[in-house]
Amino acid sequence: MRQPDPDATVILPIVPEADPDATQLLAVVPAEAPQPARSGAPAAEEKSIGRSSAGMALGSLVSRGTGFLRTLLVTAALGSAVGDAYTNATLFPGMVYELLLGGVLSSVLVPLLVRARDSDDDRGEKYTQRLLTAAVLFLGLATLLAVAAAPLLARIVANGAQLDLTTTWAYMVLPTIFFYGLAALFAAVLNTRGHFAAPMWAPILNNLVLCGAAGLVLVMTTAKPTLADTPTGTVWIIGLGTASGIVLQAVSLIPALRKVGFRWAWRFDFRALRLREIARLGGWMVCYVAVSQVAVFAIAKLASYASDKHEPGILIYNNVYLLMMMAHGIVAVSILTALMPRLSAAAAAGRNHEVVDYLAKGTRLVVVLLAPISVIYMVLNVPIGVTLFKAGNFEQADALSTGIVTAAAAFALIPFAVSQLQTFAFYSLPDTRTPALINIPVVAVRIGVDVLWWLLFSLSSLAAGLMFGNALSFLAAVGLSGLLLRRRLGPLGLRAIGITVAKVAGAALVATAAGYAVTLPFDPETGGKVYNALVLVLGSAVIGLVYLGVAHLLRIAEVTEAIGMVKRKLGR
Template sequence: MSGGLYRSAHAASDGDPGPSDGAILISVDGSAPTAAGDEALPPEDVPPTGGGTEGGSTAGNSAIMAAGSLVSRIIGFVRNMLIGMTLGAGIGDAYTSAQFLPGQIYELLLGGILSSVLIPLLVRRRKADPDGGLLFTQRLLTFAVVTLGVATALVVTAAPVITAIQSGDGTTPAYRDLVTAFAWLILPIIFFTGLSAMISAVLNVRGHFAAPMWAPILNNLVVIATCGVFIVVFGTTKGLRPEDMTPGRIALIAGGTLLGMVAQALGLLPALRKVGFAWKWRWAPRSLGLGEVGRLAGWMLCYVGANQLAVFVVVRVLNSASGKNNASVLAFNNVYLLTMMAHGIIGVSVMTALLPKMSAAAAEGRYADVSADLSRGIRLTVTALAPIAVAYGVLGVPIAVTLFQGGAFTYEDAFATGTVLVVAAFAVIPLSVSYLCTYAFYSLQGNKTVALINVPVVLLRIAGYVVLAEVLSKSMAAAGMTAANAVSYLLSAIISLAVLRRRIGRLNLASVAGALLKVLLAAVVAGAAGLLVLHLLPGGDTPGRLTAALQVVVAGGTIMVVYLVTAALLRVREINQVVGMVRRKLGR
C-alpha cells in the first residue's frame, strides 16, 4: 500500500510511509535488546552488514537498495498519479480512506515491533543457535501467520464499524458505504503486508537485500495495470457520485489493490529458497519467549499507537471535507508523498551515513563525537532540503497541476492540491531534523525517550487537527492539517534537541545557527528569483498543464541554480557535500 500516512519510522524504508515500500534492514551489530525501553538500534535505513554469505559487500548491498528505492519511488508515484486520474478526487478520497486502514492496523499489530524487537531477536538466534536460528524462525513465522490471519478476519468482519467511525459525521451515507465496500476487499492486505514484512526480515537477517527492495515494484505494477484495465473497461469516474460506483468497478480497483500486495508477498518466496530457508509449519508459541517480546515492545506500541491515532483523526477530518473540489484525503496523501520523497532522498541519506558513526561513538562514551555528528547532520540536511522547500512553496500549484491533473482528477482538484503543497513547504525541513534527532536517540539506545517525546507531540498534533478543523473552512482543511504537521515536527525537533543537550552535552548549536542563517538567506534569494521568473512566464497563477510544466522546469531550475550560487558565495561549506551526496544517491 504505497503512500500511507505517518507510518512509523520503525516500519518504513527510506522514509517512505507505505507498508509495501521497501525492505526492513537489520541493525549494524545485531545486538539484542537488554531491557524494556532500551531496545536495539532500529533497523531501517542502516547500511546492511551482510548477515550471511549471500549478503555480499556493504557497498554492493547499498547500491542494490538505493537503486531499488529510487525505481520503487518513481513507479509508486506513477501509481498514485494514475489512481487520482482514474478515480478522481471524490471516489479517490473513499478509496484512499479505505487504503489507510490496513496500514494503520498492520502498524499496531506488527510494524514497529517487527523492526525494533523481532529482528534483533532473529539476529541473536541466528548467531547463538546451532541451527542458525532456523527452528526459531520457523516457529515465529508460523505464529505470525496464525496471528495475522485471525486479526485480519476480525478486522474484515468489523469493517462497517471501523469505516463508519473513520468516515466522520460530515459524510453522506453513500460515501460511507463506498468506503466500506472498498474496505471489504482492501483490508485483507493486512495479512499479506505482515507476511511480506516477515519474509523480508528473514531475508535481511540472512544477508539478502535485493528481493525485499524490488518486490514492492511488482506490487505497484499490478496496481498500475489495474488502473489501465479500469480505464479501458469503465473509463474514468469523472463526474460520478459514490452511489454510481457499481460492484464491478469496486471489485476491480479494490481487488487489484489486494492482488498487488499478494504479488509482492509471493514474489519474495523464491528468495527464501535462494538463501536456503525451508519454511515448515511449527506451532510452538510458548518457545518464542513472547513475554520478553511484550516487555520490549511496550514503548514501541506507545510510539506507534500515538501515530496511528493521529492518522485516524486526520482521515476522519478530511473525509468530511471530501467533494466540491476541496483538497481532502487523496490530495493530502499526494502532498505527503512529495514531502516524504524529499525526506527519503536527502534526510535518510544523511541518517544512513551518520547513524553507524553515532552509534559507535555512543557505545564508547564519546558523546562529543555524537554531538558533532548530529550538528553536522542537521547542517547537511537543512542545506540540502532548503531549495526543495523553496520550490514547493513557490511552485506548489504548477507542480500539482503537472503531476496530478488528468482524467478524473480535475484542474480544480490539482489546484487545491497545490495549495496544500505550498503549506507543506514549511514541513519538509522540520520533518527531517526531527527524524535526525530521533536517530541520535537510537544511537544512545533511547527508544523509551523517543516514545516519551513523541506521544505528547502527537497529542498536540491531534489537538491542532481538531482546532483547525473547527476554525477553517472545508476547502482549507487539508492545508490546515498539513500546517499542524509542520508545527508538530518543529516542536518535536526543539524538544529533542533540548533533551539531547542534557544527555550528551553541548550540541554546537551556535555553529549550526550560523550555517542555517546563511542557508536561509540563500533560500530567500532563490525564492525571490523563482517568483520573478514565474511572473515572467506564461500561465500566471492559473497555469494549464503545459504552461505549469514549463513553470516547473524553468522557475524550478532557476531556484536551484540561484540557491547553489548564493550558498557558494556565502561559503556554506556543506553545499559541496550535498551535491556529492545527491550525485552518489542518483548514480547508484
C-alpha cells in the same frame, strides 16, 4: 500521517562502498585506521556487500518511482471524491503494517532473529519457524476480526456519502493485513540470512499490479466516477487490484526463502520465542507507532468532512504527503543511512561528543539540502500540482487544490527531517522510551491544530491546514527532542547550527524572490500540463542556481564542500 508503504522493506544495516567525497561531508571526527580484512570477511565478501548495496539502491529508486506512478494513476482513475473513499479504506492495513514494520519488527524481531541465527545450533531455523507460526496465527485472527468489523472501521474515518463506498473497499482490502504482515516477516528472515534483492524488488510487483488496475479503469471508463455513481467494474478492479498486488508481494518472497535454505514447519512451542523479551523490548516502539496512528484517524475523519462538501480531502492531502516523503527519502534518508552507523558506534563506545558532532553535522546538512526543495514547493506549488497530478478524472481544480497543500508542505519538510534525525539519535543511544513519550505531546499538538483549523477556517483550506498542523507538530518535536538530547549529551552545537540556519534562510529568501520574479509573467492556474511543466523546469532551475550561488557567497560550508566534490568528480 504515514500511509502503508509497500516500498518499505526491513533492511539490516550494511556499509556501502566507500566514496571519499561522499564521506567527507560527514567526516567531523577522524576516522579509525582501516583494519586488515579478517579471514571470515574476505575481499570477495566485501565486494558482494558492495553489489548488494548498489542493487538495493537501484531497487529503492525503481520502487519509489513505480510507487509514485501507482499513486498518480489511481488518482487519475478515481478523481478526488471517490479517491478519498479509497484512501480511507486503505488506512487500516497500513496501520497494522506500521505496527509490525515500524514497531516490533525492525527494532525487536530482527535482532532476535540475528541472535538465534548466530547462537542456535540450527542457525535459528526452529526459532524462525516458531516465530512465523505465531505470526500466521496472530495475523489470521487479526484479519478475521478486522474484516468482521469493516463497517465499524469505515465509520471511524468516513462519513456521509463516502461511507458506503469506503465500506465496500474495506471488505476487499482488509484481508491484506495478513499478507502485509507476512511480507514484512519474510523480508526480515531474508535480510538476516544475507539476501536483500527479493525484499527490495518485491514491492515493485505490487506497484505494477495496481498500476495495471488503475490503467484498465482509465481505459474502460468514459465518465468521471462519483460517490453516488461509481461503476461496479471500477470498484472491483481497483479493490481486487490493491489486494492482489499485496498478495503477490508476499508470495513472491517464498522462492527466495527456499533459495536461502529456509523451510516452513509448524512449531507451537512458543515459550522458546522469549515472548516476554519481545514485549519488553518492543513495547515503547509499539507505543510510538500506536500514538501516531491516533493522528491518522483524526486527520482522516476531519478530511472526510471536507470531502462531504466537495472540498479537498484525504486523497489530496495524502498525495502531497507522499510528495514530501519522496524529497525526504531522497535527501534526508541518505544522510540518516550514512550517520546511523557512526552514531551507534560512538554511542556504544560512550563518545558522546562524537554523537553530538554527528548530530549537528547531520542537522546542518538536512537544512542546507532541503531548503531549496522547500522553496520550490512554496513558489511553484501550482505548476507542481498541475504537472504531476492533473490527469484523467483528477481535474484542474483538484490540481490547484493540490498546489495549495504543497505550499503548506514547504513548512513541514525540514522540521520533519530534523525530528527524524533526532529520533535516530535516541535510538543509537539506545533509547526507544524517550521518543515514544515525546510523540504523545507532539501528536496532541498536531490534532489540536487540526481541530482548531477545522473549527475556525473554511473547509476549502482544511487539507492545507492539516499539513500546517504537521509542520507545527514537527517543530514541537524538534524543540522537545533537542531539550532532552541536551540534558543527555550536553551542548548540541546550537551556535554553529544557528549560524548555518541563518545563512540558509538568507539564501532561501533570495531564491524565493528570484523564483517569484521569473514566474511572474506566467499564469500557471489557467495553463495545462505542458505549460506548467515548462514553468516548473524554469522556476526550479532559477531557484536552484540562485540558492547555490548565494549559499556559496555566504560561505555555507556544506555547499562549498558539495561544489568542491562535484568539481573533483568532473575533474576525474
